[in-house]
Amino acid sequence: MAGGIGSRFWPLSRNAMPKQFLDILGLGKSFLQLTYDRFLKIIPPERILVVTSDQYKELVYTQLPTLPVHNVLTEPYRRNTAPCIAYATYRLLKTDPQATVVVAPSDHLITGDDDFLGTIHCALQLAAEQDVLITLGIKPTRPETGYGYIQAVKKDPITIGTHLAYPVKTFTEKPDPEMARILMESGEFYWNSGIFVWSLSSIARQLEHWLPEVSLPFRNGLSLYNTPHEAKFVHKVYEEIRNVSIDYGVMEKATNTYVFSATFGWSDLGSWESIYMHYPRDARANAVPAARTLLENVQDSLVYSRQEGKLIVVKGLDNFIVVDTPDALLICPKDETQFRQLFNDIAHNHEEFV
Incomplete structure (x- = not known):
């Protein structure tokens, strides 16, 4: 997902060149390039999709020259994460209905690639075997007020390799400092990384159950994907579809959600405050x-x-x-x-x- 504008990183991030296309950390690559290169270690470029705003497609083409052009999905309007995910889901269902999928923001900081990719591998295995929606949860290291939290049911976990997947009890919005301390000390809560793993069939079922007004318009276009008529169809859908996040629209309501306990280094780098925390x-x-x-x-x-x-x-x-x-x-x-x-x-x- 690479369609945001990164307004909390003004004046560096602008509408014309938002955060995901910038080398904010001075690493020689943009966040988008770092994310793409990380997934290339386990997924070939022809199986990677980038969903972005129509105005940024040329930036994606330029920064990811090995990504097939038809793997760049463009949104004519910003409608949050649920429409973005629904579009990619039904586009993939046409060509690879048995696929399991990782959904990841393009602008997060991940450290410890081997640990991250090992976690992704185990989560993909679980998603292929069971009808579950998985979100990667990061064990809190401080009472952070800038992240959402996920409460796990700490019993009857599913074990995949060295990883544990717990049923989700609740999702909690960004807390105040005192509540953040309570959540961290409870041992039941994880930071919500916004990274999801599921099979196409599992997420399609949940989208159609909880967000039919979002999912069904995209499902109706199955015959148009990968044709010259796709762009016009998608534009019409986005004109009428509502703005809703996947967390609010599906994850907080579905009964088959699991949080995958992850230990790799992670930050959403969502503000200048998080950049301050990142540097020595x-x-x-x-x-x-x-x-x-x-x-x-x-x-x-x-x-x-x-x-x-x-x-x-x-x-x-x-x-x-x-x-x-x-x-x-x-x-x-x-x-x-x-x-x-x-x-x-x-x-x-x-x-x-x-």
Whole structure:
């Protein structure tokens, strides 16, 4: 899935070049390229689909030159994850109805590829053998308020290799700090990674049961997929279909959902705060992924720049984000609520910079 706009990474992420196509971490590849390369270790390119916004298809073609062009599915409008997954599901059902599938965001950070791919292999095995919807859960290492949580029923797990799959009891939205601490300490909750594994038949059944208004229009187009009429058909479906996430529309309601306990390193890198947490911090708890800086009386802050030869001088900030780009400079408290409010103001008053 590669269709988001990454607004929480403004001013680096813009409508014309969003987060998934950027090398934010300075690794030499975009998040999309890193995700694609990771899956290439176990899946050939002809069996990888990328679902993205129509405006980003050329970026996908450019960044993933070995991906077959017809494996890039484009959405004319953003309608969240359920329509995106439904489109890919029925497109695949036409050509490979027995397939098991991994659904993954293109812009997450994964560390420990061998551990990750081993987990994926075991989850695919379980999904091929049983009628289950699997989400990969990450054991919390801190009381994180930026992630959703999944509560597992810690009895009668399914064992696949060295991995355990637990029935899901509840999904919990992003908690406040105190609730996050309680969830972590309970030992029953996992971070919701947003990575899913299932068979096409299993997800199609659940989509048709819980979201018929989303799934049936795509099912009705089976004869049109992989034909010259596909784009026009999909455009019409997206004009009428509602915006709904797969978590809310299916995963929170289905009775055959399992959380797969995973141990690989993971972050959704969903905000500048998460970038701050990713980088090493100095003695004053500053993260400074910038070439040339001078900091005085600065603490608990992120100073970010990818511009070579430019000196960044900061004085007297506590718990701030400083992000420098060629045409925009962000100086803002790390508080996520304040950033959202600020971004809304920017979008309203300075749309050309969004």
